[in-house]
Amino acid sequence: MHSESNEYSDLAFSQLIPLQQEFLRDSMHRGKRTAWLNALAEIKGIVISQDDDDEEIVAKIGGWYLESFADLGTREGKCACGQSIRYVYHVKHAISKESLDLGSTCIETYTGLDEKTVAAVIKSMKKIDLELDEILKKLVNGWRLMLSIPPDLSLPCDIQQHLSLDLPLLDRQVLRLKKLIANHLQKNENSPYMVVNVNQKVDHRAHQKIDHQDKMNPPVGWVTFS
Numbered sequence: 001m002h003s004e005s006n007e008y009s010d011l012a013f014s015q016l017i018p019l020q021q022e023f024l025r026d027s028m029h030r031g032k033r034t035a036w037l038n039a040l041a042e043i044k045g046i047v048i049s050q051d052d053d054d055e056e057i058v059a060k061i062g063g064w065y066l067e068s069f070a071d072l073g074t075r076e077g078k079c080a081c082g083q084s085i086r087y088v089y090h091v092k093h094a095i096s097k098e099s100l101d102l103g104s105t106c107i108e109t110y111t112g113l114d115e116k117t118v119a120a121v122i123k124s125m126k127k128i129d130l131e132l133d134e135i136l137k138k139l140v141n142g143w144r145l146m147l148s149i150p151p152d153l154s155l156p157c158d159i160q161q162h163l164s165l166d167l168p169l170l171d172r173q174v175l176r177l178k179k180l181i182a183n184h185l186q187k188n189e190n191s192p193y194m195v196v197n198v199n200q201k202v203d204h205r206a207h208q209k210i211d212h213q214d215k216m217n218p219p220v221g222w223v224t225f226s
Contacts, residue, residue, distance in 0.1 A: 012136040020165050028132055029068065030054065032125040036066040039121045043113060064091045064110045067099065069125055079103035089118075131170055138168035145169060147177060153184050 013021065037057045041048045046060050058065060068090045070077075075084040078101065085103035091110055092099045102110060107118055145163070149155075155163070159177055162169050169177065 009133055009136050012140050016139075020167060023161065023165055023167070024132060024135065028128055031128045032068065033066070035124045035128070036121050037061060039117065039124075040065060040111070040113070043117060058094045062094045063112070064093055064100075066090070066107075066111070066121075067092045069122055077101065077103075079106055081106055134170055135168050143168040145174070147174070147181065149177075149181065150184055150188070153181065156180075 013024070016024070033054055034057075037054060038048065040046075040061050041057060044061060048057055048060070052060070066089055070088045070090075072086050072088060075086045077085040077088040079085045080100045080102055083103055083105075085101075087104050089102045089104075089107045090099065091102055091107070100110070104115065104118070108114060111118075113121075145168075156176070159169060159173050161167075162173065
């Protein structure tokens with residue numbers, strides 16, 4: 001069962017080119033999987049290095065881990081135990097690679113996590129869905145990045161990927177980019193690029209719409225992405 005908001009997001013997503021869709025799907029999957037793995041590692045007292053990728057984390061944790069989560073809206077799902085379920089936790093075993101669909105009760109049995117911990121992880125995973133909605137809404141509203149990016153500034157991988165694929169930045173990415181630019185300009189005081197106010201609140205409306213005159217003649221030192 002889809003809400004009106006979900007239907008709107010689905011329609012917006014369908015308007016993307018395949019490469020953009022693939023990137024967003026992969027980013028969501030990895031983000032949710034990482035949130036779950038980090039929670040498991042913390043519960044089990046396993047030290048995770050910043051250099052560890054998901055596969056290395058899975059190997060350290062072992063046992064069952066969450067691959068994906070879905071809220072079906074109604075109890076149309078089926079748990080491995082045979083019960084009808086609304087919330088579907090798709091888990092996979094790190095060693096045997098066996099996969100199962102579980103409900104809210106059985107997820108505790110298989111992973112060893114209590115309901116409260118599972119709920120906290122799911123909450124963080126749902127934030128990733130909200131970030132996808134943010135990107136799609138910005139695309140529909142014709143969002144453009146109105147920041148001056150010095151050509152010699154090295155951009156973080158996630159920001160560079162969004163810009164390379166003509167995808168809007170998340171508000172949190174815009175704030176991070178502002179700080180990076182401000183720090184860069186402080187180190188290069190003679191830069192011709194405009195100073196960014198890192199304390200300025202991100203305004204959706206200001207960032208989402210510019211008229212045709214602005215598109216054709218952006219201010220000197222500004223970089224816009226279509």
